[in-house]
Amino acid sequence: MKKILKKYKLILLAIVLYGIFFIFKRDIFFTAINMTGSFLLEMLQVLPPVLVISALITVWVPSELIRKSLGNKSGIKGKLLSLVIGSISAGPIYAAFPAVLVLFKKGASVSNLVIILSSWAVIKAPMVLVEINFLGLRFALTRVALTIPAILVMGHLVEKLVKRENIGEKTENTAKSIKDIESRLPNLNCGACDYSDCSSFAEGVFQGETTMKQCVVLQKQIKSEVSIIGQKTD
């Protein structure tokens, strides 16, 4: 019950607030509903294809390939590829989070993670056209031209400041706590284990309700990296 409340707290808060405005300030209620409607419509169009592609990458694309093309040693080619991936993808930045996490878990570097996220957010071919329309060619192109190097610098800085282990799976020790279990999970929150997300699954494992074997994504990795993960789960 508590968990459900926590999970839906923002939606519940929104419903309460909308209720209040519906009663007292109906015009604001309708403006807000319209605004939210357009957000949700955008989300419904963009999320399904992005997530289907991400899920297919999870299942089909070998980690080797991602590591080679986007990993630490991918160099300038990897950075350019990241810029291209980010700028041809559709949708707002929150659609990028699950998709980029998939790439990261498969070995993309921290720097490329930031490059994809940022270019996904700022550099968008159709958006640039709209921007030219409203603010002029010079403004739009200068902004893009300055943003690209800025994004590359950002990738470099974040990589310097945040270690890979602080983002992804930690690879040490055996399970002492729920956090430990969680850190070994892919944290894709895919739900194939029938838990709503990886932290609930970790809790389940810790309390003995289920086993690590129920993690579909991890099972896939185990097959390809038996030696490494085998030592950890012993």
Place this chain on the structure above:
Amino acid sequence: MTTTIMIILAAGFLLFSIIKSRKKTKKSVMIAKQMFLNTFIDVAGIMALVGLVLALLPPDLIKQLLGGGSKILSTIFGALIGTVTIMPAFIAFPLSKSLYMSGAYLVTIAAFLTTLTMVGVATYPIEVRHFGRKFTLVRNGISFVMALVIAFGMGILL
């Protein structure tokens, strides 16, 4: 336009996947479905709240805040407003144009537009859930500073 291409691409890959292996496709669809539900629950509440805030904060007020005063101050304001709001492009660009028409600095508008999409307070909880607190704070912090750098760079170039 890109959305349509993405949908076609996703459908194409899915078809290819079905031909190759039904089992793997089923697994992919399950993963995608769960990711969708999770993201939807996360985002829907935030969107509803942002919608409400935007309804309460009419564009006119934003115009007032960004319209005048010192260049540096209004630019920092622009970056801050961009940070705390999410706005679909079809509102953001017309708003920026009318801001410019009513005398706001180009630098201010550039800062606003850049932080609007790159830095997110509203999407902060979602980002933390995916990447952890440290990464989210560092990325957003650096992005904010970079947005200001981009904006002032534009001030020099234009």
